[in-house]
Amino acid sequence: xxxxxxxxxxxxxxxxxxxxxxxxxxxxxxxxxxxxxxxxxxxxxxxxxxxxxxxxxxxxxxxxxxxxxxxxxxxxxxxxxxxxxxxxxxxxxxxxxxxxxxxxxxxxxxxxxxxxxxxxxxxxxxxxxxxxxxxxxxxxxxxxxxxxxxxxx
Numbered sequence: 001x002x003x004x005x006x007x008x009x010x011x012x013x014x015x016x017x018x019x020x021x022x023x024x025x026x027x028x029x030x031x032x033x034x035x036x037x038x039x040x041x042x043x044x045x046x047x048x049x050x051x052x053x054x055x056x057x058x059x060x061x062x063x064x065x066x067x068x069x070x071x072x073x074x075x076x077x078x079x080x081x082x083x084x085x086x087x088x089x090x091x092x093x094x095x096x097x098x099x100x101x102x103x104x105x106x107x108x109x110x111x112x113x114x115x116x117x118x119x120x121x122x123x124x125x126x127x128x129x130x131x132x133x134x135x136x137x138x139x140x141x142x143x144x145x146x147x148x149x150x151x152x153x
Contacts, residue, residue, distance in 0.1 A: 039067055040101050047095060054095040060085055071108055 026034070043063040044053035055063065064075040064084075074080040088100045113119040 036105055037098075039063065040098055044098075052097065054097045055101065056095055057082070057085055060096050068108070071111070 040055070040063075041053060043059045044055050045059065046053045047056075061075070061078070061081045064072060064081060069075050084104075085096065088096055088103055090100055090103075091097075114121050
């Protein structure tokens with residue numbers, strides 16, 4: 001009685017944390033967050049040894065091709081995908097963890113913000129996009145870096 005309910009995080013069985021205030025179900029933002037996390041786990045597999053699920057190179061390419069083909073170019077080109085994989089794989093373990101995947105999500109949000117909402121171009125997070133001067137970290141990364149073809153300096 002009179003106690004506030006604590007906010008709940010999504011459970012692994014698909015519950016998105018309960019209804020929004022007013023009983024209308026999850027908000028568009030809540031559904032979007034669930035989609036971002038759920039998409040990672042749809043493609044990720046546990047590598048064994050009690051480690052968290054992550055994306056190996058073939059799973060990463062499938063995710064890019066099936067889920068981000070409208071946002072990224074050359075998702076079917078193995079060299080381009082390998083270049084972006086190498087940029088994201090911060091610890092060099094040949095797998096993309098959720099935290100490394102999140103860098104890609106953040107970068108895509110910067111690109112969408114610029115393209116669809118008129119925001120000034122902002123440099124993507126460093127793991128995605130090379131040095132602070134805006135030069136790509138690897139020549140093969142350019143096809144997957146629409147911000148560079150978009151006036152990003």
